[in-house]
Amino acid sequence: MTTLSRRKFLKISGATVAAASAVAAAGRSVSSAIATTNVERGDRTVATYCDICFWKCGAIAHVRDGKLWKVEGNPLDPLSNGRLCPRGTGGVGAAFDTDRLRAPLIRRRDRGEDEWVEVTWDEAMTYIAERMQKIKSSYGPESVALFSHGIGGNFFKHTIKAFGSPNISAPSFAQCRGPRDVGFRLTFGEDVSSPERTDIRNAQCLVLIGSHLGENMHNTQVQEFADAVGNGASIIVVDPRYSIAASKAKYYLPIKPGTDLALILAWMNVIVAEKLYDAEYVAMYGFGFEPFAASIAPYTPEWAYPETGIEPALIRATAREMARYRPATLIHPGRHATWYGDDAQRSRAIALLNALMGSWGRKGGFYAPVSMDVPAYPTPPYPTPSKLKVDNPDHKYPFAHETITTGIREATITGKPYPIKGWFVYATNLLHALPNEQETIRAMQNLDLLVVIDVIPSEIAGWADVVLPESIYLERHDELNVEWFREPFVALRQPVVESPNDQKPNWWMAKTLAEKLGLGAYYPWKNAEEYLSTRITNAGMSWEQLKKDGIIRGEKRPIFFDEGVPAEFPTPTGKIEFFSVQLQKAGFDPVPMYKRPEGGPPGSFRLLYGRSPVHSFSRTQNNPVLMDMVDENMVWVNADVADRNGWKTGDWVVLRNQDGVVSNRIKVLATERIRPDCVYMVHGFGHTAKHLRRALGRGASDSQLITRYAVDPLMGGTAMNVNFVTIEATEVAHG
Amino acid sequence: MARLAMVIDTVRCVGCMDCIVACKTENQTPEGFNRDWIAYDTQGKFPTLHQEIRSERCNQCSEPPCVDCCPTGASHVHEYGGVVLVEKTMCIGCKACIASCPYDARYVHPEGYVDKCTFCIHRVEKGMDPACVSVCPTHCMHFGDLEDPLSNVSKLLASRKHHTLIPQAGTEPHVYYLT
Numbered sequence: 021m022t023t024l025s026r027r028k029f030l031k032i033s034g035a036t037v038a039a040a041s042a043v044a045a046a047g048r049s050v051s052s053a054i055a056t057t058n059v060e061r062g063d064r065t066v067a068t069y070c071d072i073c074f075w076k077c078g079a080i081a082h083v084r085d086g087k088l089w090k091v092e093g094n095p096l097d098p099l100s101n102g103r104l105c106p107r108g109t110g111g112v113g114a115a116f117d118t119d120r121l122r123a124p125l126i127r128r129r130d131r132g133e134d135e136w137v138e139v140t141w142d143e144a145m146t147y148i149a150e151r152m153q154k155i156k157s158s159y160g161p162e163s164v165a166l167f168s169h170g171i172g173g174n175f176f177k178h179t180i181k182a183f184g185s186p187n188i189s190a191p192s193f194a195q196c197r198g199p200r201d202v203g204f205r206l207t208f209g210e211d212v213s214s215p216e217r218t219d220i221r222n223a224q225c226l227v228l229i230g231s232h233l234g235e236n237m238h239n240t241q242v243q244e245f246a247d248a249v250g251n252g253a254s255i256i257v258v259d260p261r262y263s264i265a266a267s268k269a270k271y272y273l274p275i276k277p278g279t280d281l282a283l284i285l286a287w288m289n290v291i292v293a294e295k296l297y298d299a300e301y302v303a304m305y306g307f308g309f310e311p312f313a314a315s316i317a318p319y320t321p322e323w324a325y326p327e328t329g330i331e332p333a334l335i336r337a338t339a340r341e342m343a344r345y346r347p348a349t350l351i352h353p354g355r356h357a358t359w360y361g362d363d364a365q366r367s368r369a370i371a372l373l374n375a376l377m378g379s380w381g382r383k384g385g386f387y388a389p390v391s392m393d394v395p396a397y398p399t400p401p402y403p404t405p406s407k408l409k410v411d412n413p414d415h416k417y418p419f420a421h422e423t424i425t426t427g428i429r430e431a432t433i434t435g436k437p438y439p440i441k442g443w444f445v446y447a448t449n450l451l452h453a454l455p456n457e458q459e460t461i462r463a464m465q466n467l468d469l470l471v472v473i474d475v476i477p478s479e480i481a482g483w484a485d486v487v488l489p490e491s492i493y494l495e496r497h498d499e500l501n502v503e504w505f506r507e508p509f510v511a512l513r514q515p516v517v518e519s520p521n522d523q524k525p526n527w528w529m530a531k532t533l534a535e536k537l538g539l540g541a542y543y544p545w546k547n548a549e550e551y552l553s554t555r556i557t558n559a560g561m562s563w564e565q566l567k568k569d570g571i572i573r574g575e576k577r578p579i580f581f582d583e584g585v586p587a588e589f590p591t592p593t594g595k596i597e598f599f600s601v602q603l604q605k606a607g608f609d610p611v612p613m614y615k616r617p618e619g620g621p622p623g624s625f626r627l628l629y630g631r632s633p634v635h636s637f638s639r640t641q642n643n644p645v646l647m648d649m650v651d652e653n654m655v656w657v658n659a660d661v662a663d664r665n666g667w668k669t670g671d672w673v674v675l676r677n678q679d680g681v682v683s684n685r686i687k688v689l690a691t692e693r694i695r696p697d698c699v700y701m702v703h704g705f706g707h708t709a710k711h712l713r714r715a716l717g718r719g720a721s722d723s724q725l726i727t728r729y730a731v732d733p734l735m736g737g738t739a740m741n742v743n744f745v746t747i748e749a750t751e752v753a754h755g
Numbered sequence: 756m757a758r759l760a761m762v763i764d765t766v767r768c769v770g771c772m773d774c775i776v777a778c779k780t781e782n783q784t785p786e787g788f789n790r791d792w793i794a795y796d797t798q799g800k801f802p803t804l805h806q807e808i809r810s811e812r813c814n815q816c817s818e819p820p821c822v823d824c825c826p827t828g829a830s831h832v833h834e835y836g837g838v839v840l841v842e843k844t845m846c847i848g849c850k851a852c853i854a855s856c857p858y859d860a861r862y863v864h865p866e867g868y869v870d871k872c873t874f875c876i877h878r879v880e881k882g883m884d885p886a887c888v889s890v891c892p893t894h895c896m897h898f899g900d901l902e903d904p905l906s907n908v909s910k911l912l913a914s915r916k917h918h919t920l921i922p923q924a925g926t927e928p929h930v931y932y933l934t
Contacts, residue, residue, distance in 0.1 A: 090780040092890065103892045106773035112780055234769030239892055246767040246893030262797075264769050267806035274802035633771035644786050645779055649772045658801065692801040 060086030066516040067094055067570025069501055071493030072107040072114070073636040074170045074192075075215065076501045077239050078571050079104060079111070081494055081516040088115050088494060088517050096571045098240075098507055099215065105237040106634045106649065113645030114475065114492045115517070119713055121477055121489030122521035131464065131483055141524065141532070144486055149536035151469040151485075152183065155441045161185050162407045164442035164469070165428045169453075172490070173446040174499040175530035176473065180444065181402045182534060182542040186409045187440065189423035191453040194737045200357040202419045202735045203367025206600055208380055209590035212353045213389060213504055220244035220352070222384040225254045225345035227338075229280055229370065231354045234264035237633040238355070254345060256338050258283060260628060261656065261700050262693035271338050276329040277626045277698050277741065278360045278617030284369040285614055286324035287339045289316050291376050296343035298378030305587060306375065308599025308610075315599075315611035327616065346377040348384025361730025361739040364419065365612040368600075372612070375596045381587055387579040389504035392572075394559040397551055399542050413437045417736035418606045424736040426454060432463035442469040446526070447490070451479040452638035452704065452721065455729040455738050473529060476642055477711040489523045491515075496525035497548035500555060508574030510559075512552065512566050527551070608734060620744025621678055625657075626698040627743045629722040638704040638723075641715035652719035654689040656700040657747065662690035667747065675699075675745040677725045684708075685750050686720035699745065757900040758817075759836030759874055760929040761888070762908045762917070763810055767895035770795060770808040774887035774896065781875065781886035785865050790872040791887060807934065810887065810896065813860040813872035814920060814928030815839055821852035821861065829869070836900070837929065838876050843868035857924040874898075901929070 063084050070077045070091070078097025082089045091111050095102035104111075114120075124144035129135040139147075155163050161184030166176055168190050177188050192198075192214075201211040212218070220226060221244040233245045249255065249268045257269040258280065266272045275283060291297050292313050302309055321332035328335075342349045351373045357363050371380075379385025411427025412420050413436070432440040443464070451457050464470055464483050472484035481487050490496075498513035531543040545551040553563040561572050578584040591597045604610035620626060634640070634649040641647060655675065657667060667673065667688045675683040684706045694700055706721030730739040770793045778790050791812035798805045819839045822830045829845035830852050832838070841852075841861075846868035853861045853869065864870040875885035879898075883889065888896040899906035904913075911917075912931060919928040 090777075100892075103890055103894075104773070105892055106771050106776045109773055109776040109780060109890055234771060237771055242769060242771070243892050243894075246769065246895065250764070250767050250894075262802065262804050262806070264806075264808070267804070267808065268766070268769075272802060272804075633769070633773075634776070645776060648779060648786055648789065649775055692797060692799065692804055693806075695801070 066514060067568065068494065068513050068516060069097070069511045069570065070104060070108040070111055071170065071172065071498075071513070072111045072640065073238070075099060075238050075240070076171065076503070076511065077104055077108055078511055079108060080570070083516060088112055091494070094570050096569055096573065097511065098505060098509060098573065099503070100239055101243060103239075103243070105239040105242065107237060107636055107640060107646060108239070110634065110643060110645035110649070111494070113643035115494055116644050117476065117642050119477065119642050119711055120475055120492075120521075120523070121481070121487060122523065123489060124522070125487040127485050131470075131485070136487075141522070144488060145532050145536045148469065148471055148486055148533060152442060152537060155468055156183070159439050159441055160407060161403075162187060162405050162410065163438065163440050164444070165189065165410070165432075165440050166444040166446065167191070167425060167428070167448055167450060168446040169448035171499050171501060172493075172526045175527045176444060176446050178399075178542060179530045179534045179537075179539065182539045183537060184403045184405055186405045187411065187423065187428055189411065189425045189428055191425050191448055191450070193422040194420075194424040194426055194735075195358055195453055195455070195740075196356050198358070198420070198422065198735055199363030199732050199737045200353050200355065200367040202364040202421070203369075204353060204371045205421065206364070206368050206419065206603060207371035207375065207591070207597055212386075215240055215503070215505060216353065216355065217386050217389050218350055218352060219384055219387050220350060221247045222348060223248050223253055223350040224348040224384055225256070225342050225350070227256045227258070227342060227349070227351040228265050229258045229284070229352070229354060230359070231352050232259065232263040232265055232630050235633055236355070236631045254341055256341065260695045260698050261630075271334070271341065273330050273334065273338065274695055276327070276695070277628060279328040281362055281366045281369055281612060282319070282324045282327040282614045283330060283335065284366065284373055285316055285319035285612065286321045286328075286335050287342070288369070288373055288376060289319045290321060290336050290339035291343055291373075292316060294340070296340065297376035298346055301347070301378035302376065302598075305589065305596045307591075307593040307595035307597050312372070312598035312611050315613070319614065327614070342377060345384075347379045347382040349377040349379055350374070350385050351377070351379070358732070358737045358739050359741040360617050361732055361742065362615060363732050363737055363739055364734040365609065369612040372598060375598065380596070381581040381585060383580050383582070387506060388585045389506070390508050390577045390579060391504045392502055392508040392510050392559070392574050394500060394502045394510055394555055397545065397555055399544065407438060410438060410440060412736060417732070417734065420735040426738050427736060429454065429459060429463045432466055433459065435466070439466075441467055442471075443467055444471045444473070445480055445484070446473045447475075447639075449478040449480050449638045452723040455723070455726045455740050457724060458727070473526065475523070476639070477709055478638070479707065479709045482709055488529055489521070490529070491519040491523040491525045495519045495523065497527060497552060498525070500552060506579060507576045509571055510556070510561070510566070511571050514567065618742070624678065624744035624746050626741065627675070627677070627722065627725055627745050628698050628700045628741055629703045630700065632702040632704075635702065635704050638707065641704060641707055641718065642712040644714065647714050650702075651714075652687065653702040653705040654687045655720070655747070656689045656691055656694045658694050658696040659690050659692050661696045662688060665747070667749070672750050673747050674750045675720060675725060675747060677727060678744045679727045681725055681727055683720035683725055684717060699747070756902060757836045758902050758929070759815065759838055759879065760899065760901045760908050760931060761815075761874070761885070762897040762911045762931045762933060764895040764897070764933040765807050765809055766933065767893045768808045768810060769893055770810075771892065773890050773892055774810045777886040777890040778872070781878075782873075784870070788862050788864065788870070790870065807932070809932055811858070811920070812887075812930065813839065814858055814926065814930045815872075815874055817927035817929065818925060820855040820857075820926060824851045824855045826851065833876060835876070835880065836874070838874045840873055840876065841869050841871065843870070857921050857926060858928075
């Protein structure tokens with residue numbers, strides 16, 4: 021296959037490197053890496069909210085003698101309950117990272133050539149604005165797209181919408197939770213949303229299908245998971261790998277990868293055949309139960325056994341266990357759901373299983389999230405784009421309710437339905453986030469403008485025309501977090517310390533760019549503090565209180581049906597759709613049906629990936645505090661398989677995928693904790709960006725090996741657990 | 756006289772390492788070194804497995820071999836709570852204590868002295884929990900005085916099955932694991 025040289029991946033200005041390496045030294049205290057001329061003495065604290073992942077936990081940052089010291093949870097915050105996850109606790113490492121981007125950079129030669137020049141902010145913004153106007157005059161404003169991750173992207177979204185483009189997208193949909201939300205919308209009419217509306221704390225039976233809570237460290241969920249375990253809840257875990265969660269389970273089901281839907285159908289078969297479901301709930305709220313029951317009748321546990329490898333008696337026992345505790349039985353919908361290509365239908369099956377338990381709207385199941393009313397800052401209406409979004413022509417994926425990143429990428433490659441010539445990439449490392457990095461590289465080569473806004477010199481930054489260095493979350497204001505959660509609250513992100521170099525907050529960049537584009541009317545405020553305080557004051561709250569406490573909580577409101585929440589289901593029938601007419605009309609299975617996944621070449625292992633509790637995506641591997649916890653990933657291989665092949669824990673190997681792509685070297689973890697037909701690694705390692713000096717070459721990148729992906733026909737999600745690898749011993753570092 | 760102890764609930768612990776991160780930021784341990792760590796103790800054959808996850812550190816022993824073997828008196832038992840500490844100005848970095856510790860709980864700080872968990876005595880003396888205990892998102896860590904029968908740690912040890920690490924070493928460790 022054709023590949024660009026990986027050596028051309030990330031190259032960023034030599035000037036910044038020289039400055040950075042002067043302070044690099046092993047064994048130094050983590051905080052001494054920050055140089056400061058501040059003469060401040062003593063301790064002070066600032067309330068803010070975290071940005072090491074998207075959960076947005078309330079935090080209290082401590083400053084000692086003018087230097088950032090530590091970050092703790094904000095006791096007033098209902099997401100963290102005063103306790104951050106390890107990534108949040110280690111968030112200070114983002115400030116101590118000496119490889120941070122420092123000044124705006126403009127590429128001076130071909131994309132991929134190592135020639136950068138530091139420029140002033142005015143030069144950078146002028147350059148970007150001129151190229152945007154050129155794209156607009158040649159192709160229309162719609163030909164500029166934004167890829168964004170997290171709340172920090174809000175102001176750039178505002179500028180891009182004001183410019184006239186509808187092509188704004190995040191990998192969180194098509195590469196992550198999209199199929200889940202589509203499956204639940206098709207069934208209950210509503211998303212699971214984020215933070216997930218799961219009442220784990222009160223669940224008496226919790227079913228985790230591939231969800232590795234405890235490794236996946238979404239704080240509130242893990243706290244509630246520990247509560248459920250501590251309360252003696254019955255935990256059922258389905259996973260090809262004996263996860264941390266599996267070690268807490270009463271029942272562990274070591275399923276054959278790719279067959280989860282078969283198991284869920286068999287569970288529903290038992291629950292319907294044995295009449296274990298909540299008949300009153302189903303009769304009151306359900307639509308199409310009879311055809312649903314008929315459709316799943318063939319999916320007996322005996323049928324599922326050869327598919328899943330789970331014995332019929334265990335399928336029956338776990339189905340009955342779920343029924344015993346209903347409605348406080350929560351079959352968790354998961355989050356990263358882009359696995360095998362049947363993901364929206366699998367998620368819909370999970371929704372239906374919950375419907376049989378009567379858990380939607382009930383304690384120990386799913387609550388109805390509530391939010392505060394904080395009016396938007398009044399700005400002019402956005403121009404109406406003259407073209408539809410580019411990502412999903414002719415509604416090929418009829419149930420995609422958000423923009424498909426990979427659809428924008430495809431349009432950038434093909435120029436159809438219309439060309440995309442500009443990309444803004446905010447805080448998402450697309451080369452690790454999207455499957456098949458060669459397609460991303462091909463797309464980027466068609467661009468007239470690629471702007472990357474980030475805090476670190478990531479792989480995607482290496483491909484940019486302009487790199488804009490952002491202040492980290494502890495140095496900036498951000499949009500208010502007006503969260504949808506168990507109880508209403510609003511949280512503030514505010515600066516704790518100043519940025520050490522020429523970094524700027526996203527709001528300043530987005531506003532300055534808008535002004536350069538003649539769109540200053542969309543930013544009728546001077547600075548973030550004026551914007552935020554106006555919103556808070558207009559909502560009838562105290563800005564001073566919010567600045568002091570970081571959080572303002574509203575009054576608790578009903579969140580369950582029996583507390584007075586109306587049992588409404590915004591589906592076409594207004595009911596829980598056991599049978600979906602809209603799916604049938606669109607040519608899909610109205611009740612989920614199982615299709616056996618394709619296997620890999622003989623002798624290969626299915627490549628599975630997941631999370632480390634101390635890392636977020638590919639964004640934390642240069643954080644000195646978090647890298648001191650886990651500084652490389654390992655490839656998990658079943659102990660017997662490893663033994664037969666002579667691989668021992670700690671041996672260096674490379675992985676070769678079905679398309680001949682070879683990974684960076686990675687250490688073997690020979691373990692009983694995984695099936696023999698698959699291997700597993702934590703996502704986010706194997707960096708090739710050479711200015712991420714802590715991260716460079718540490719472990720292997722699953723993303724690099726994910727050259728194939730299966731597209732969910734309902735919503736365009738890219739399923740990534742469809743790659744297979746062989747393992748080769750090595751002594752040599754690759755990449 | 757207080758006898759400080761840590762009681763860690765392995766049923767709730769998910770091994771997330773927040774305790775280690777908090778120790779690092781609280782105590783400013785140097786890059787590459789940590790005072791605590793996680794043990795993932797897996798028994799059995801796939802898929803019939805059992806796993807105990809433990810946050811481990813200096814066991815703050817009542818019979819501490821590290822104190823007995825220290826030639827300078829740098830390793831000592833603190834006046835409050837039975838906590839074993841190292842006075843870094845007296846430590847000559849001879850590593851005798853490291854060799855004597857059955858838990859491998861000590862390391863040589865790049866500045867030349869031996870370092871280890873202090874039960875965050877600087878916090879405890881102000882009435883706070885150790886940093887690791889205070890951040891744990893699963894609430895699996897408990898800290899208190901075993902001399903006080905009404906303390907949380909005393910009550911947990913009275914009501915729950917528990918064990919210590921390498922009790923046969925005779926060091927009388929004071930980090931307990933609930934099972």
